[in-house]
Amino acid sequence: MVRFLTRRVLVGVVTLIAISIIVFGLFFAVPSSPAKVMCGKNCDAASIAQVETRLGLREPIVTQYTKFMKGIFVGRTYADGTAFERRCDAPCLGYSFRNDEAVTTILSRTVPVTISIVIGAAILWLLIGVSLGMVSALRRGTLFDKLAIGISLTGASMQVFFFGLILLFLLVYTTGLLPFPSYTPFTENPAKWAQGLILPWVTLGFLNSAIYARLSRAQMLETLSEDFVRTARAKGLPLRRVYTKHALRAAITPIVTIAGLDIGASLGGTFITETIFGLRGLGKETVEAVGFLNLPIVVATVLLAAVFIVVANLIVDVLYAVIDPRVRLS
C-alpha cells in the first residue's frame, strides 16, 4: 500500500511537470505576445520591449520555466534592474499580467467557488442518478422504469446553457423564487452559500444525474444477471438483502471510478455553468486568462486542474482496491 502510494505520487508529480512544460511551451508557440495585448493598439516597439522586460518575457524560455518552478517551491524575487523589486514567497505562482494581482490570491478566490459548485452538484447527481438507475433496474419494464429512462434521456441530451437558462428564467426572472446566483463563502454564511448556489447545483446535478441514472441502471441489470446474485437468492436471502448487499456492491464499483474522474475533471473548472450563473470560478478565470494571454494564470489553473485529475485518479485506484479484493495495490 505504502509502496503503491509512493509510486503513484511520483508518477503524478512527473505528469504534472510534463504538463507544466507543455503549457509553457505551447504558450510561447502562440504568435501573439502578451506584451502587445497589454500595451493596447497605439503601442511602439520600445514600450512593448519595456513591458516584456518587466514581465520577464525576454529571458530564454528555460530560464523563465526554472524561475517559475523555483517560485512554487522556494519563492522568488522579481526585479527588472531598476528600483523595482518584489519578493514573492512560496508557493509563488507569479502575478497576473493584467492587474498585477498575485495568482495565489486569484486562485484562493476562484477555487472555492468551483469546489462549492462541483461538490454540491456531485452529491445531487450521485444521490439522484445512482438511486434512480438502481431502482429502475430493479423495476425493469414498469412505468417507473420507463419514466426514469425517458426523463434521463431528455436530461442527457440537454445542455447546461439551455437547461440553466430555463431555470434562471422560471425561478429567478419570472417568479422570483430564488435570488440570482451568487457566491458567499460557506464559512461566512452557510445558508446564503447554499441559496446562492442552488441553481448551478440543480442544473449540473440534474444533467449529470441523467447520465448516472442510465449508467447505474445498465450496471445493475448486468450485475443482476450474474451467477453470484443467483447464489445469494439460492441461499434464501431476502430480495432486499440480495439487492442492497450483493448486487449493489458489485454494480457500484465502475460508478465509483467514473464519478471520481468526473468530479476530478469538473473541479478543474465548470466554465459554462459559471458563466451562465455569473459565478467567478476557476473555469471562467482560466478562459478569460487564455483570451488575454495571461500566462501565469493559465499555467497555474491548468496545473491545478491536472492536480485535481491526478489526485482523483489516485483516490479512485485506492477506493477500487478497498471495494474489490481482487485488485492488488502493488
Next chain:
Amino acid sequence: MTAPTSAPQSPATTDTGPYLKVNDLRVQFPTEDGIVKAVDGVSFSVERGQTLGIVGESGSGKSVTSLTIMGLHNTKRARISGEILVGGRNVVGMSEEQTRRLRGRDMSMIFQDPLSALHPYFKVGAQIAEAYKVHHPNASKSECRRRAVDMLGRVGIPQPARRADQYPHEFSGGMRQRAMIAMALVNDPDLLIADEPTTALDVTVQAQILDLLEDLQREFNSAIIMITHDLGVVAQVADDVLVMYGGRAVEFGSVEQVMRRPQHPYTWGLLASVPSLHGDADADLVPIKGNPPSLINLPSGCAFHPRCRYAGRNGDRSFTEVPELHQVQERGHLVACHLSEADRQKFYAEDIAPSAGVAQ
C-alpha cells in the same frame, strides 16, 4: 407424459415417501418470438439418500427444471404449472417469501462455475456464515463463523479457519467448489440440486468432488439431483436417471437400466458420443447429428425425429404423434418412443452396444 399415472415410481424404501415429487411440471417463457416451452410435462421423484441424475444437452430443460424447483424463476415472466412437492409442500404458486424460507434450508443448490457463483468481494467464510445466519437469525456472529469454518473442514478444505478469511479468487477451482458445497450444506438441507458441479473443474478434481458429494450424502441423508451432460458422472453417482430432450422426459430408469439397457435412440446417441476406455482406441465417436431443437418451434410428433436414424420405422407416428412415457417390460424403466420394444432391443444390440462408451 401428461397422465400422472405414468410418473416414474421409485421403489419405496422409506415410510415417508419421496422427499421431492415433481408432477407434470410445465415451464413456459412468453417471448417476442413466441412461447418457449422450456419444460413440458415432466414428472419424477427423489427420495432421501437417493441421487437422481438428469441428463440432456443444453436446452433440454434440465437447468430450468432445477431452477423452478428452487423457485428462482421470476414468476412474472415464467408460466409455471404442475406440482413440485418438497417435503409435501407445493412450491408452485408459493409466494417468494415462502420459497425463500425453503431455499438454502430445505433445498439448496450447487452451481456449475464456483468462481462466478461465489461473490468476488466477500470472504468465503462470511458467505457461508451468511447462508447459515439467514435461516438461524438468533445465532450469534461467532456461532455462524464457527459453523462456517466447521463446514469448510468437513468438505475437506485444509486449515479451514485460515481459508475462511480468504476471498474466492484465492482458492483453486476444486477448493472453490468445495466451499460452494459447504455453503449449500451449511443448513443440512434435505434436497441438494447440483447443476453440473464438475463441468468447470479439472478432470482430476472432478472425481474428488463426486466422492465428496457421495460421502456427504451418506452423512446428511439428503436427496440429490445431479444435473449433467456427462454420462460418466451419472454412471458414478446416480441411482436413477432421467433423460430429457426438448423439455420432455424421454427415458427414465435406474442407472443400471438406462446405462446398460437404454431403449431410447436419444440415450443411445448420448452413449455413443462418450469415449470408451475399454473399446478400440481408434474407434471414432459417433456424435448425434444436428442441433438441439428450438423450444419455441418443437418438431412435430417426437421432438427427436429430425435427428433420429430410426424415425419412421413405425409408420409416420414419429412425425405426427408425441410419444408418451411408457413402461417397458422391466419394472421402473420408462421410455417415450414409438419403436416397438423388440425393435429397440434389436437396434441397440446391433448398432449401438458394440461401440458405445459407458455401456461397455
